[in-house]
Amino acid sequence: MASIGLIGLGVMGQNLARNIARRGFQVAVYNRTRAKTETFARHHPHPNIIPTYALDDLVARLERPRRLLLMVKAGAAVDAVIAQVRPLLEPGDILIDGGNSHFADTERRQRELAAPGVHLLGVGISGGEEGALRGPSLMPGGPEEAYEAVAPIFEAIAARAGDGRPCVTYLGPGGAGHYVKMVHNGIEYALMQAIAEGYDVLRQVGGLAPDHLAALFEEWNRAELASFLVEITAHILRTRDPETGRPLVDLVLDRARQKGTGKWTSQEALDVGVPVPAITSAVEARFLSALKEERVRAAKLLPGPAPEAKGGMHLIEHVREALFATMVVAYAQGMALLRAAASEHGYTYRLADVAAIWRAGCIIRAALLEEIRHAFAEEPELPNLMLAPFFRHALAARQQGWRTALTVGVNHGVPMPVTAASLAYYDSYRSAHLPANLIQAQRDYFGAHTYERVDRPGTFHTVWHPNTASQA
Ligand code: 6PG
Secondary structure: OEOEEEEOOOHHHHHHHHHHHHOOOOEEEEOOOHHHHHHHHHHOOOOOEEEOOOHHHHHHOEOOOOEEEEOOOOOHHHHHHHHHHHHHOOOOOEEEEOOOOOHHHHHHHHHHHHOOOOEEEEEEEEOHHHHHHHOOEEEEEOOHHHHHHHHHHHHHHOOEOOOOOEOEOOOOOOOHHHHHHHHHHHHHHHHHHHHHHHHHHHHHOOOOOHHHHHHHHHHHOOOOOOEHHHHHHHHHHHOEOOOOOOEHHHHOOOOOOOOOHHHHHHHHHHHHOOOOHHHHHHHHHHHHHHOHHHHHHHHHHOOOOOOOOOOOOOHHHHHHHHHHHHHHHHHHHHHHHHHHHHHHHOOOOOHHHHHHHOOOOOOOOEOHHHHHHHHHHHOOOOOOHHHOHHHHHHHHHHHHHHHHHHHHHHHHOOOOHHHHHHHHHHHHHOOOOOOHHHHHHHHHHHHOOOEOOOOOOOOEOOOOEOOEOOOO
């Protein structure tokens, strides 16, 4: 009998099946198109991989309670597959949705499956194809007893952090797992855009060629910026187009696509009222990039600043500091959203554990995550990551470079939306006074929305007119 079944043999599904098999678990696999299963079984024969060609056969081969991992495209396909397998399942069986499903869809499906008594775990899986094969970061949520039943397999296949701990932990009921994966992806968007902005300003203002930039990212990846995304950026910048010999990155059309998880993070953050401007700016930067034709036209019509000095010898250092600070802010905002979501949605994860399972296997893995884990382990109620001693000092040491890098970008007309939004977030958060007093006054002026005062308690309304104050 197989320990687990897997439906959906896309690259992620195939690699997860191979990972599971190599860890000593029997896995029965199924794909809608028979040919795909046959090809997979031919290319990757393994005694622990059992190809099946009908859903009832797949289900019949599973140990009870049945554990069935769905690796199908998020959205309607998940509902369709659940509808097909549901009649074949018994109370206590466990469905595992390993796609990037919206957490609210996961919670709806959990309610729909409650009547037949089938458990649904929503599991964020990060690390791309390579991670799926060699060890992903797994973010599971749903009924805890269902998690217990899959934990041995998950712990065996997950990536391992430097301290040997597997990058998986139970994150809470409902859609907690998919929620954490959604926020992971929001942070992913911000980190990617921050790196792109550093690359852009160094290229446009600093005049650095891709090879030089690659060397720089390689160097950065050996120190505090060490992370998967910085590492792959160096690889990308080193890659040449075999046909033209030019850096391949220069031949890639500057129109970024997205599948929606970053946007969901921003939408959800708006719903719970948590500011995540680094993430939202990154989502919007992708929207702006998509306006390629408009931008090409506007480039001829809207002037930029007059050329000026190149930012001096220290631009590279400033950009490195700006990138580090922006990355810290991206994690800080994601963590702040996760904190708010825990009370909003009843999730039970500890932020230190979330940071711990992001230390390896996933796309946003970075040396920084050990510091983030440490910060929340030391102070679980920490309201914002930027306040933890390590990060407070790190930001203080880099804020001048952060400002200078951004100023250079602004003065040369190089857009750096995530860097700018992150610095504005930092400056807003550290402002004991914000101009919200004027906002309140404006609201009261045109709509009698009332305001509070700094010198006495109560609610006030004024007919705002120079020198005439009246209290309601
Ligand atoms: C991961 C990634 C992955 C995501 C891609 C593409 O953690 O392995 O987050 O799940 O699908 O990064 O996302 P976009 O198409 O939205 O850029």
